[in-house]
């Protein structure tokens with residue numbers, strides 16, 4: 001029967017087709033899976049990776065350079081550096097450590113801000129809450145505190161190594177000055193944070209610290225020339241710093257705003273300048289070949305009299 | 314009195330003082346580390362200076378070198394792997410520190426209960442210690458300004474072109490000594506004193522002495538004019554003023570002399586140090602008048618700190634120059 005036959009044929013045909021395609025599918029799937037697996041071994045070849053990092057990554061010089069240059073974070077670096085500068089012993093990594101600690105502080109600081117209210121009523125309780133109830137709150141607070149102390153030590157040691165390698169000499173004079181301001185800002189950042197727990201330690205430290213501002217010449221009510229300028233405890237610089245004549249709610253709010261917003265922003269701007277200048281000044285200063293005394297060149301550019309070599313001595 | 318170990322431990326282990334204890338080790342370590350590399354370079358310099366041929370051909374660094382090597386290497390991976398490694402190490406260290414030591418939290422702030430001693434954060438203790446020797450407007454305002462400006466002028470007054478980008482001691486003796494005296498001798502040392510030596514009432518307690526809040530210091534501080542017995546009241550009839558007025562003026566005028574003498578002696582001393590060796594003289598000649606004046610001013614001001622500290626601690630002299638408006 002053609003119909004039956006046809007039916008039977010078509011039935012077996014469908015079955016077979018299904019079997020066939022299932023087998024084919026199995027094969028291509030395993031094939032595909034294998035392919036996918038091998039591709040995953042080289043994630044840098046995937047479309048996803050390339051869309052993010054923009055360049056192929058093969059182990060060849062051009063791509064090593066491009067992987068640095070085409071990444072917005074990495075391109076702080078040049079593509080290549082002085083081979084001896086990659087060792088620990090020249091820079092001690094101190095600038096980098098300082099920067100890393102600044103990032104850690106920003107991160108932990110933002111997390112702390114979720115739990116902290118800069119008001120006399122709540123500030124101290126928030127710290128207690130952080131210490132006792134917030135998951136990992138104590139660790140968070142400790143890390144923020146100790147990273148701040150470490151950053152100060154690191155910034156001093158960074159300055160020390162920059163001095164000892166003579167890296168402030170031409171053409172890096174200005175970057176040294178930027179660095180000095182960064183150091184001052186780092187210490188101010190730490191100092192403004194000291195008041196925020198609103199405990200005895202911070203209160204008296206800030207009281208002692210800002211009491212000195214009373215004595216500012218001309219601008220403090222106890223400074224030389226201050227009273228003559230009309231300074232009283234209610235209008236001098238200390239008042240401006242504290243938002244009052246005593247360390248109280250306004251001082252807490254001001255410290256909070258300086259600490260969490262203003263100074264970090266200023267530091268970020270100066271850091272941008274600092275890093276940019278490191279690059280513009282020709283990268284890290286060394287380790288440079290040593291120079292001999294006999295190789296000192298006379299300075300010749302004409303300068304105004306007061307700036308000319310004195311020739312004295 | 315017995316040696317009080319507990320007191321020492323109490324101060325050294327106060328959580329906020331741990332960074333200073335760390336600094337006590339870190340500062341000398343890195344000083345040694347820098348000077349060691351400087352001395353290694355100095356040896357190389359000595360060789361190159363005595364051998365003109367070597368100066369032309371030798372690799373002028375103490376680092377290993379092979380002519381086949383490239384002078385520059387790829388940032389990735391050679392530098393960045395170090396950076397990531399250091400970042401991980403710092404993180405581990407910070408974690409360990411944060412897990413073992415808790416940030417301090419005292420009682421809630423209370424203006425009616427004074428902390429004794431009331432100390433600034435450790436990194437400002439150098440300035441707080443200066444309050445002992447100078448009036449607050451100097452210690453708290455003038456001195457920080459001078460420190461900041463003084464640091465910033467360093468690149469502009471150091472006209473020694475040697476030692477740019479490598480560690481050395483011999484080529485930069487004077488600047489290195491100056492910096493070490495300022496950084497270690499004044500800044501770090503004052504912090505250490507402020508932390509470990511100054512107890513209640515900001516009184517001086519030697520290590521091992523118990524911090525006794527009841528102690529009273531009877532040391533009487535005098536001003537220089539009192540030691541010299543300056544009494545200008547006899548001038549009153551000459552200037553047609555009261556005796557008190559005349560005494561004040563006499564004191565103010567008297568104080569100018571020691572200051573002037575100090576400035577002259579210090580200037581001579583600084584000048585002597587700056588021109589002591591042939592090399593120093595050479596650098597000195599390269600400096601402009603503006604650079605010289607700036608450098609001398611800052612060096613003399615820096616020198617005035619240890620002098621004032623000495624006068625105060627050893628000779629219990631408070632002021633050198635007393636005027637109706639300010640005293641130094």
Ligand code: HEM
Nearest residue numbers: 091095096098099159162167175176179180182183284285
């Ligand atoms: C927030 C503080 C600071 C950060 C994050 C920072 C970061 C850096 C980094 C990452 C470098 C690259 C080389 C290295 O790691 O040593 C650098 C170089 C430099 N820094 Fe800083 N720095 C800071 C403060 C300072 C201070 C206080 C000074 C000096 C007073 C300074 C002066 C310089 C100079 C002159 C260079 C160029 C060094 C060279 O070419 O060898 N910086 N800084």
